[in-house]
Amino acid sequence: MPDSWIPSTLSALRGRHEERTLQPLPATGPYTTIEGRPMLNLASNDYLGLAHHPDLARAAAASAQQLGTGATASRLVTGDLTLHHQVELELAQLKQCPAALLFGSGYLTSIGVVPALMGRHDLVLADRLAHACLLDGAHLSGAQLRRFRHNDLQHAADLLAQRPAGSRCLIVTESVFSMDGDLAPLSGLARLAADNDAMLLVDEAHATGVFGPAGGGLTCAPDVRPHVTVAMGTLSKALGGYGGYAAGSETLCTLLLNRARSFVFSTALPPTVVAPALAALRLLRDDPELGARLLAKAAHVRARLREAGLDTLQSESQIVPVMLGTNERTMEIAARLRQQGILVGAIRPPTVPPGTARLRLSISAAHTEDDLARAADAIIQAIRES
Numbered sequence: 201m202p203d204s205w206i207p208s209t210l211s212a213l214r215g216r217h218e219e220r221t222l223q224p225l226p227a228t229g230p231y232t233t234i235e236g237r238p239m240l241n242l243a244s245n246d247y248l249g250l251a252h253h254p255d256l257a258r259a260a261a262a263s264a265q266q267l268g269t270g271a272t273a274s275r276l277v278t279g280d281l282t283l284h285h286q287v288e289l290e291l292a293q294l295k296q297c298p299a300a301l302l303f304g305s306g307y308l309t310s311i312g313v314v315p316a317l318m319g320r321h322d323l324v325l326a327d328r329l330a331h332a333c334l335l336d337g338a339h340l341s342g343a344q345l346r347r348f349r350h351n352d353l354q355h356a357a358d359l360l361a362q363r364p365a366g367s368r369c370l371i372v373t374e375s376v377f378s379m380d381g382d383l384a385p386l387s388g389l390a391r392l393a394a395d396n397d398a399m400l401l402v403d404e405a406h407a408t409g410v411f412g413p414a415g416g417g418l419t420c421a422p423d424v425r426p427h428v429t430v431a432m433g434t435l436s437k438a439l440g441g442y443g444g445y446a447a448g449s450e451t452l453c454t455l456l457l458n459r460a461r462s463f464v465f466s467t468a469l470p471p472t473v474v475a476p477a478l479a480a481l482r483l484l485r486d487d488p489e490l491g492a493r494l495l496a497k498a499a500h501v502r503a504r505l506r507e508a509g510l511d512t513l514q515s516e517s518q519i520v521p522v523m524l525g526t527n528e529r530t531m532e533i534a535a536r537l538r539q540q541g542i543l544v545g546a547i548r549p550p551t552v553p554p555g556t557a558r559l560r561l562s563i564s565a566a567h568t569e570d571d572l573a574r575a576a577d578a579i580i581q582a583i584r585e586s
């Protein structure tokens with residue numbers, strides 16, 4: 201059979217403890233249930249607990265009543281709503297940029313933006329741990345892709361020095377790394393970009409809403425902002441909804457709406473998705489300390505785990521990894537925790553490099569300090585007993 205390679209590929213994955221399966225939950229949220237058992241959910245990206253905020257739900261319901269459930273066309277045809285422009289204006293303000301452009305998702309943002317900026321004579325320099333969508337964007341652009349060691353400015357500079365004459369260069373990084381929870385050296389990367397006439401793209405998927413003034417992200421730092429060509433991100437994490445965006449200059453956004461294929465050839469986000477994003481942006485504006493309070497909670501959890509001798513890498517964010525090493529041990533400990541009502545991410549290759557399987561805790565503003573402390577103790581104990 202021409203497709204007999206499919207089952208054999210799957211059994212090879214299973215043999216390496218790398219097979220993925222779906223796990224339906226009756227509902228998402230910081231506290232959920234699996235098979236009737238209450239669960240503390242430390243595995244979602246709803247960092248501010250906004251995915252269940254009544255303001256967002258009301259905005260979604262009202263927009264469906266008033267504007268319908270579909271955008272009916274791409275932005276460039278007849279799907280462009282005033283509402284899209286309102287969100288783009290507020291996103292631009294949040295990111296301290298002149299303009300912003302919405303995309304269908306964070307993934308679609310990256311695979312649209314990178315090829316709009318880069319071609320096959322150009323060089324994309326990406327942090328080794330940059331998200332898959334950034335690498336996919338680089339591949340689609342046809343540019344040469346070189347990866348520098350994680351957060352290693354010297355290595356990035358060395359690779360930059362080898363750039364082909366006359367090529368454009370785009371340095372690509374996340375600001376908060378999704379699987380390690382550490383921060384990129386953005387000041388250094390900004391200086392490197394400025395000194396070498398390179399563009400800089402920063403994926404703020406995990407920083408927006410959490411870091412920076414009123415959750416504007418790490419690209420808002422005064423020594424970074426002027427050198428960032430694109431600050432991109434998602435509406436699906438701290439903003440509690442769905443969709444992606446790229447923020448930058450007016451000319452950048454004009455170029456993107458002409459050239460980014462995932463923008464041009466895809467239907468606009470529906471009102472039911474855009475209206476809650478606006479509600480979320482207003483909540484951030486009304487309570488600029490939301491992110492700081494979340495980071496304080498995460499720091500407590502991290503301190504507890506570190507005191508017990510666990511390796512939480514260089515995490516400085518609401519994402520706290522607990523390094524374990526093998527896939528098998530990671531899966532076993534995650535399963536044990538689940539039996540105790542604690543849901544954590546069990547992260548394995550290819551999401552992380554081989555041999556670095558880990559638990560990934562994402563702390564939410566909606567978790568109580570008590571529950572987080574109990575969870576940290578349960579994690580410590582499960583690891584000791586494994």
Ligand SMILES: *Cc1c(COP(=O)(O)O)cnc(C)c1O
Pocket residue numbers: 305306307308331333374378403405406433434435436443444
């Ligand atoms: C989640 C994530 C994305 C993708 O965003 P979606 O809106 O879920 O498609 C992109 N980049 C990073 C770093 C992410 O963590």
